[in-house]
Amino acid sequence: MRIYLPILLLISGFLAISSANRNPTALLPSEPQLTNCPAPDGDLNYRPVIGIVSHPGDGAKSRFSNASDVSYIAASYVKFVESAGARVIPLIYNEPPEILIQKLNLVNGVLFTGGSSKKGLYFEVVKGIFQKVLEKNDAGDHFPLLAICLGFELLTMIITKDNNILEGFNAANQASKLQFVEGANFEGTLFQRFPSELLKKMSKDCLVMQNHHYGISPEKFRANADLCNFFKILTTSADQDNKIYVSTVQAEHYPVTAVQWHPEKNAFEWGLSEIPHTEDAILVTQNVANYFISEARKSLNRPDAQEVLNNLIYNYSPSYSGKSGSGFDEVYIFTQNSGLSSL
Structure with a gap:
């Protein structure tokens, strides 16, 4: 037994060293650590809420309801907002005007859907x-x-007061590139915080999803004084016939951004065959969401917490619509009395 003791000691020492190498002792900092985290910026709202306007119909080609008073919000818009740290209150378009106004006073920004x-x-x-x-x-x-x-x-029509200003384009179910306007200033815009490498990829790779039949050409846009006074063009895109249209604009004096493409679809929709789902495409979705919600955090509105809870979209349940072939995987459906007056 005495013969094997030194060998056993050597083996146990070797195992101890090997174990230490696998689980090295954590080196503690020489400086004492602060026990309290710094206070968040008091000028920002870290509980932002976004109002999303519902759209007529049930979002599933009337598979759920063909009633005239039905409207929907695709769940991808809700997930898009939530992914950047905000919650959603549905602005049901055919609610009484006084209800819509009350809801607008509970939110920190608005999203108009496709x-x-x-x-x-x-x-x-x-x-x-x-x-x-x-x-x-x-x-x-x-x-x-x-x-x-x-x-x-709709913003193009509203700002110009011309309901016929839009032109026809062939950009349904199309992944596309974004061509950035030469000399465009991205300061304070949607693209300000995009990584430079991702911006380069967006101009070379098809990372954004287009799904529309109408738009406006750069020539027609620039010929309209109302549009030029309100918006600046950031990007253009080409449809499947290589016709060029304006694809991203930013208001000159308001935190208003309009995109002809669908940032929400890359990460949250699967019903259209051309939606890009690459890692870079998902980064596009996340960066747009982060920008929009970072703007909402600047809102001064601090509504009553219980009123917010009473109106959140969590009071409704989404319906699975992916099998209907509508292009949406989930939709929230709302039913209201029809024939109500506008705001």
Whole structure:
């Protein structure tokens, strides 16, 4: 037994050294660590809420309901907002005007979704909400608006007061590039905090999703004084016939951004075959969401917490619509009385 003792000691020492190498002792800093985290910036709102305007229909080609008073919000827009640290209150377009105004006073920004409706009550409500956005900013609140696809088109019509200003384009179910306008200043815009490498890739690779039949050419845009006074062009894109249209604009004096493309689809929709799902495409989604919600955090509005809880979209349940072939995987569906007056 005495013969094997030294060998056992050597083996145990070797094992101890080997174990130490696998689990090295943590080196403690010489300076004492602060026990309290620094206070967050008191000028920012770290509980932002976004109002998303519902769109007429059920979002599933009437598979759920063909009633005239039904509207929907694709769940991808909700997930998009949540991914950047905000919550959502649905702005149901055919609610009574006083209810819509109450809800607008509970949010820190608004999102206009994609869709197809360009007339009637929906158009008038979007027009009224846009005016409220401008009024809130003019009154001193930093109140952002992000308008996506149809939202872009509606703003073009509203600002020009010309319901026929849009042109036809062949950009349905198309992944595309963004061509950045030469000399465009990205300071304070959607692209300000994008990594430079990602911006380069967006101009070379098809990282954004287009799904529209209408738009406006750079020539027609620049020929309209109302559009040029309100917006500056940041990007253009080419449709499947190589026709060029304006794809991203930023307001000159308001936190209003409009994109003809769909930043929410890359990460949260699967129903269209051309949606890009690469890692870079997902980064595009996240960077747009981060920008929009960072703008909403600047809002001065601090609504009653219980009123917010009472109106959050969590009070509704999404429906799985992916099998309907509508292009949306999930939708929130709302039913209201029809024939209501606009804002």
